[in-house]
Amino acid sequence: MGNLNKEIRDGDHPDITEERLKSTFDTHKMAAQIYNSQRAADRRNEITSAVLKIPELQDIKPLPFLSREEKVEEAARKIGILSEHLYDLVNVNDGAELYHLNNVVIGGEGNPLALHGVMFIPVLQAQATDEQKKKWLYRAMKREIIGTYAQTEMGHGSNLRKLETTATYDKATEEFVLNSPTTTSMKWWPGNLGKSTNYAVVVATLIINEKDYGPHSFMVQLRDENTHKPLPNIEVGDIGPKMAYNATDNGFLKLNHLRIPRTNMLMKHVKVEKDGTYIKPPHAKMSYSAMVHVRAHMNNTMAYFLASSLTIAVRYSSIRRQGHINPKEPEVKVLEYQTQQHRLFPHIARAYAFSFAGAETVRLYEKVKKDMESGETELMADLHALTSGLKSVVTYLTMQGIEQARQSCGGHGYSMASYISEIYGIAIGGCTYEGENMVMLLQLARYLMKAAKAVKEGKKVEGLVGYLSAPDNRHSLIDRTPEKSYDTYLKTFEHIARQQIFRAFDKLEKMLTSGLPHSEAWNKCSVELTRASRLHTRLFIAQAFARRVHDVVDFHIKEALDDLLHLHLNYELLDVASYALEDGHLCGEQMNFIRSELYRSLGKIRPNAVSYVDAWELSDMELRSVLGRRDGHVYENLYKWAQNSSLNRTDVLPVFEKYLKPLMMSARKNSKL
Ligand SMILES: CCCCCCCC/C=C\CCCCCC(=O)SCCNC(=O)CCNC(=O)[C@H](O)C(C)(C)COP(=O)(O)OP(=O)(O)OC[C@H]1O[C@@H](n2cnc3c(N)ncnc32)[C@H](O)[C@@H]1OP(=O)(O)O
Numbered sequence: 001m002g003n004l005n006k007e008i009r010d011g012d013h014p015d016i017t018e019e020r021l022k023s024t025f026d027t028h029k030m031a032a033q034i035y036n037s038q039r040a041a042d043r044r045n046e047i048t049s050a051v052l053k054i055p056e057l058q059d060i061k062p063l064p065f066l067s068r069e070e071k072v073e074e075a076a077r078k079i080g081i082l083s084e085h086l087y088d089l090v091n092v093n094d095g096a097e098l099y100h101l102n103n104v105v106i107g108g109e110g111n112p113l114a115l116h117g118v119m120f121i122p123v124l125q126a127q128a129t130d131e132q133k134k135k136w137l138y139r140a141m142k143r144e145i146i147g148t149y150a151q152t153e154m155g156h157g158s159n160l161r162k163l164e165t166t167a168t169y170d171k172a173t174e175e176f177v178l179n180s181p182t183t184t185s186m187k188w189w190p191g192n193l194g195k196s197t198n199y200a201v202v203v204a205t206l207i208i209n210e211k212d213y214g215p216h217s218f219m220v221q222l223r224d225e226n227t228h229k230p231l232p233n234i235e236v237g238d239i240g241p242k243m244a245y246n247a248t249d250n251g252f253l254k255l256n257h258l259r260i261p262r263t264n265m266l267m268k269h270v271k272v273e274k275d276g277t278y279i280k281p282p283h284a285k286m287s288y289s290a291m292v293h294v295r296a297h298m299n300n301t302m303a304y305f306l307a308s309s310l311t312i313a314v315r316y317s318s319i320r321r322q323g324h325i326n327p328k329e330p331e332v333k334v335l336e337y338q339t340q341q342h343r344l345f346p347h348i349a350r351a352y353a354f355s356f357a358g359a360e361t362v363r364l365y366e367k368v369k370k371d372m373e374s375g376e377t378e379l380m381a382d383l384h385a386l387t388s389g390l391k392s393v394v395t396y397l398t399m400q401g402i403e404q405a406r407q408s409c410g411g412h413g414y415s416m417a418s419y420i421s422e423i424y425g426i427a428i429g430g431c432t433y434e435g436e437n438m439v440m441l442l443q444l445a446r447y448l449m450k451a452a453k454a455v456k457e458g459k460k461v462e463g464l465v466g467y468l469s470a471p472d473n474r475h476s477l478i479d480r481t482p483e484k485s486y487d488t489y490l491k492t493f494e495h496i497a498r499q500q501i502f503r504a505f506d507k508l509e510k511m512l513t514s515g516l517p518h519s520e521a522w523n524k525c526s527v528e529l530t531r532a533s534r535l536h537t538r539l540f541i542a543q544a545f546a547r548r549v550h551d552v553v554d555f556h557i558k559e560a561l562d563d564l565l566h567l568h569l570n571y572e573l574l575d576v577a578s579y580a581l582e583d584g585h586l587c588g589e590q591m592n593f594i595r596s597e598l599y600r601s602l603g604k605i606r607p608n609a610v611s612y613v614d615a616w617e618l619s620d621m622e623l624r625s626v627l628g629r630r631d632g633h634v635y636e637n638l639y640k641w642a643q644n645s646s647l648n649r650t651d652v653l654p655v656f657e658k659y660l661k662p663l664m665m666s667a668r669k670n671s672k673l
């Protein structure tokens with residue numbers, strides 16, 4: 001049968017092997033839960049093994065030692081080699097396999113095809129007519145052309161209806177004239193726009209006969225397909241270095257009265273006829289599909305980033321010994337400290353929770369995508385509400401978790417050798433891209449306020465907001481019933497979300513009744529509204545976690561997930577408990593119970609801690625972390641890693657002769673005077 005933890009190897013650091021031997025579950029079976037099937041988990045490992053056999057696909061040196069230009073070049077080099085091996089390595093129609101291949105070979109810092117795969121192809125799939133697909137999509141899929149999604153401008157990202165780039169229809173020539181009239185109207189941020197791409201789907205405000213029809217998508221060729229030089233009337237370049245994600249050339253684009261054929265507007269759902277007649281789409285927001293696509297997948301990418309930093313931190317905490325719990329005994333692994341466990345374990349639970357919530361979201365997304373093909377749009381609002389809330393909450397909590405992972409590694413966490421700071425920099429971009437978090441929480445709040453209104457009017461609401469119509473207990477039953485089901489916790493989360501949703505609703509209604517215009521009242525309630533959105537979303541995450549645990553069949557996996565869920569529910573409830581204490585739903589005695597359950601949970605998780613992170617099956621190649629090495633041999637490799645520093649190429653740097661020597665000489669001379 002072998003070891004339950006599949007990462008055990010001879011020669012590993014004994015402290016980490018000791019942890020793995022304690023595992024109560026099969027880590028590869030757990031991987032099947034995380035990646036949604038045993039087959040998917042197997043495929044990940046097969047892909048990793050195959051990549052390890054191709055020497056040209058290995059990093060030329062640790063990425064933190066590369067300059068920005070070298071990072072861009074290195075990612076492009078690997079994309080080139082990957083193209084040769086692609087069909088042998090993965091099923092190219094499987095997004096998860098492609099994503100894994102990218103993570104192993106290139107990592108999260110980006111590559112020239114990042115936006116091509118994440119947004120350019122999806123937007124063509126969703127919004128191009130069959131004829132347009134023949135012209136661009138199939139070429140894009142074969143990588144004959146490389147594209148991006150150019151929407152955000154220097155002056156506007158969140159408020160799409162105020163994009164300044166115009167696409168004015170010229171009936172006489174049957175062309176659109178694309179123009180960036182001001183500095184602020186320049187496209188600013190699109191990934192890979194700077195240097196890599198030769199096409200872009202540009203989002204611009206459609207004008208026909210001087211009437212503004214709002215944002216629409218247009219295919220624009222940016223560069224010559226052979227020379228890669230920008231075409232006439234186009235200025236394009238890189239926006240400069242960012243906090244992280246620097247292998248990606250996020251770019252700017254200025255369009256100077258550029259003419260494109262009428263048929264370059266993506267017209268699957270919406271049309272502009274030759275004579276300028278506008279035919280509206282079945283749903284006004286169908287053109288936002290590429291954003292919804294990314295938002296729907298972001299839970300899983302965030303779960304991955306969070307799990308990566310926790311794998312690093314937990315493995316390192318199992319070999320790092322410092323201080324004593326019992327002064328008579330040797331120094332302990334820092335993982336023994338309750339503070340360390342409290343710092344890390346709840347985030348492990350969140351990574352699992354985000355992955356399970358992510359799987360449900362992707363399922364809904366796939367359904368809505370299929371519906372949209374036939375013009376059916378009923379579930380679009382539900383999906384938009386769900387993805388808006390999740391995108392905001394999950395990115396924010398991921399940011400918190402990664403930072404805790406970094407701090408838990410002490411000084412070495414701050415070194416790029418941990419790689420956590422790079423993961424952090426990449427992940428927190430998610431708080432901003434695909435809709436700034438506050439803006440998206442307020443989108444969900446619109447949906448919640450509609451549901452609250454319906455309930456107040458005596459109507460029954462269903463689906464994601466069904467709990468607003470369901471009966472509520474005045475007092476939480478946590479620690480009040482003999483039965484120890486998670487329902488009592490979930491009911492308490494429901495109560496908290498419901499109370500906050502109605503609190504925000506009542507406040508808004510009061511202001512509206514007092515005569516305040518809706519937009520002003522909305523702004524004055526917006527902090528309460530975002531709170532409602534967060535609580536609703538955190539309820540969904542907890543429910544998704546409970547649903548998954550409920551469905552698991554394997555006894556040991558179920559038991560291990562059950563422990564994590566128990567930790568999750570107690571930790572999350574403590575985090576939001578003030579809402580339930582305010583109206584007496586929870587009392588002090590129940591708070592003590594929840595706290596003691598949390599501490600008990602930490603102890604229960606402790607023996608499996610390394611196995612919970614190992615179950616993500618993140619190879620050394622993809623983690624790129626000295627602290628997170630699978631074998632636990634951190635210290636000797638930290639020393640080796642530092643040898644890569646270009647500062648170590650000579651014992652004496654030129655700055656000594658140039659600046660330090662004169663400085664010290666002059667100081668010595670002065671002290672002799
Ligand atoms: C395989 C995939 C892997 C994924 C990997 C991810 C990792 C990749 C790493 C890096 C890639 C980075 C990519 C980043 C790319 C970008 O950032 S692209 C730019 C993204 N930009 C945004 O997200 C802009 C945010 N703003 C908006 O989306 C909109 O402006 C808005 C939704 C905030 C408002 O739109 P507006 O048209 O003004 O509508 P409203 O008046 O506010 O609302 C009117 C009604 O429309 C409903 N609605 C809005 N959007 C949708 C939608 N998408 N679907 C359905 N319904 C929608 C809204 O709820 C309103 O309904 P009610 O009137 O009934 O309340």
Ligand SMILES: Cc1cc2nc3c(=O)[nH]c(=O)nc-3n(C[C@H](O)[C@H](O)[C@H](O)COP(=O)(O)OP(=O)(O)OC[C@H]3O[C@@H](n4cnc5c(N)ncnc54)[C@H](O)[C@@H]3O)c2cc1C
Nearest residue numbers: 150151152156157158189190191429432433434435436438
């Ligand atoms: C790493 C990265 C990659 C990106 N890639 C792309 C890409 O490929 N293509 C692309 O088109 N774009 C891309 N973007 C741009 C990104 O989508 C936008 O930056 C994002 O949508 C936020 O918009 P903004 O910059 O206008 O923020 P702003 O709206 O200016 O936000 C500033 C502040 O104003 C607040 N705010 C704004 N509006 C409201 C409101 N209505 N109510 C309350 N508060 C409000 C926000 O909450 C925030 O605190 C990328 C950005 C990043 C960081």
